[in-house]
Amino acid sequence: MKKFVSLLSGGLDSPIAAYLMIKKKYNPIFLSFLTSDDLEHSMKEKIIKIVNLLTQFTEDQIKLYLINHDPNLEVIKSRCERKLTCVLCKRMMIRTAMKICKNENTNLIVTGDILGEQASQTLDNLFSYNNILNDYIILRPLIGWDKIDVIKLNEKIGLYETTSKSSAGCQFNPQYPETHAKPNQVHDAELNFNPQNIIDNSIRSAEILYI
DSSP states (O other), rough: OOEEEOOOSSSSSSHHHHHHHHTTEEEEEEEEEEEEETTOHHHHHHHHHHHHHHHGGOSSOOOOEEOOOOOHHHHHHHHHEEEEEGHHHHHHHHHHHHHHHHHOOOOEEEOOOTSSSSSSSSSHHHHTTGOTTTTTTEETTTTTOHHHHHHHHHTTTOOHHHHSOOOOOOOOOOSOSSSSSHHHHHHHHTSSOHHHHHHHHHHTOOOEOOO
């Protein structure tokens, strides 16, 4: 079975990236990161609903990892320059996806990145994730898409009503995020904490659902 780990944020983009891979007959393993401001579980419920909607495009059972990301972001916030929070967060997410890939016997990671869409998706910041990949592959099916095209496909396949709804967001975004991260900057910041310990703890305490 061809599998991939899909970073699922609950926004418009990542579900479409996963959908495009599902249409290529790849089976998704979803990975979502939740934060504690989600007091009413709006984000969690939204993620689960999106995954349920995507099941109509595959005959395979879908596995979903839900990770409490707050403790990880608290470490990054307290020990590193605030402007690097988004870059370090994304690197943590990718590393976590790599670990799950290893456990699930695949080397494919899929994201909903669109070039320049967010601070973590500038060309320099996308480059800053490359050195952690080793034998893993990140696929970005939407990298050159326009937002309007993403919205249209959401509408066409019946996701837009769910993906466009507001839900709890991240409260750790810095006021002035780094958009041109330098490799030495990132390397020095990660000396202030142990990414592998954080990843192991995250996966150990993850909620895993089968949908």
